[in-house]
Structure formats: C-alpha cells, structure tokens
Amino acid sequence: MSLPHAILTALLEKPSSGLELTRRFDRSIGYFWSASHQQIYRELGKLEAEGYIRALTDEQPARGQKKSYEVLPAGRAELTRWTAASQDPKPLRDPLLLRLRAAAVVGTAGIEADLRRHLDLHRRQLAEYEEIQQRDFPPGSKTPQDRLQHLILRAGIDLETFWTGWLTHALEEFGRLPAQDPASRESTV
Numbered sequence: 001m002s003l004p005h006a007i008l009t010a011l012l013e014k015p016s017s018g019l020e021l022t023r024r025f026d027r028s029i030g031y032f033w034s035a036s037h038q039q040i041y042r043e044l045g046k047l048e049a050e051g052y053i054r055a056l057t058d059e060q061p062a063r064g065q066k067k068s069y070e071v072l073p074a075g076r077a078e079l080t081r082w083t084a085a086s087q088d089p090k091p092l093r094d095p096l097l098l099r100l101r102a103a104a105v106v107g108t109a110g111i112e113a114d115l116r117r118h119l120d121l122h123r124r125q126l127a128e129y130e131e132i133q134q135r136d137f138p139p140g141s142k143t144p145q146d147r148l149q150h151l152i153l154r155a156g157i158d159l160e161t162f163w164t165g166w167l168t169h170a171l172e173e174f175g176r177l178p179a180q181d182p183a184s185r186e187s188t189v
Contacts, residue, residue: 003043006033008052008071008079015056017066018044031129031156044069052078100170112174119167126160129153 006029010021021044022037035043047053052075056068071079096118103111137150 011071015070122163129157
C-alpha cells in the first residue's frame, strides 16, 4: 500500500484537513499503514499538484486556519485503478526473527526478556482490537462498507492472535533450552 492511496481513501471517506488526516491515521488507518504529520502534508501537496485532490474552495483558510481537501475525479480514478491492480504479498521482515536467528550463533542474552515484552505489546494490541470490534461492529446487519472495514479489523485480530500464540510458544521453547554461556561459544569469523 502506498501513502498517496491511503490519503485518497481517507479523503473519499470524508474531506479533511492535514491535521484531521493525521488524527484519523492515528485512530484507524494507522493500525496498518502509519504516516507522520510531515509525510501526510508532503503527500497532500503532491496529490494536489497531480490534480488528484483540491482544497475546498468554500473554506479557503486565512493564515493559521485549516485547509480541507477533497478528492477530484482523477484521484478517484487513480484509487480505482490501484485497488483493481494485482499485487504480490510482501515478504515478512521482522527484526525480532532475525535476532533469534543471530541468537543461535552468538547466544540468547536479552532475547527472552524482549520476547516477553513483545508478548505483552501484542496482547495489549489484541485487546484494543477486540474492544474496537465490540464497540464498532456489533452483531446484526451491516453495510458493505462496514463489512469490509470489519474484515480489515479481523486481519489485525488474527495477526495479533498469531503473534501472541507464537510468542507464547517461543517462550516455552526458551524454557527448555540449556543455559548458555556466550563466552564459551567459538567464533566462526
């Protein structure tokens, strides 16, 4: 996913200022695609220059006021094109997994504590997602938009469920490892 497409999506849902977009990214889109305030403002300028969005004319800001943007037909067409295009899955690149691979060579000092920290973080994120699901997606009839948004949330829930399960298993495996003395390992360099 690219930031311009995330911004076009958010603006099609609701015309917004850069600040409002930043807040919305923090509350929803940011769970799966994050961007800083500066990145969003830079991208708004590019999207406007490309003719994909425009500042709302009835709300031209005076100095210090917010400028709100809306998506133009060219922006909708670009988002439609991008949405319909095929894209391969991205390979997993996680530093924790690489650190575990390195620990097999240099010793496990510090890894177990970090696995516990990661487990706690993933448990908290899972609880937050489940709270959002309970609050925003109660049982009953849903619009197609609600169903797709719930599907995205389910992906987050399923990923956090995977990570909490995997980390629990990893910590159990650590409990079965013999004590290691990193100084006794021979260098392979």
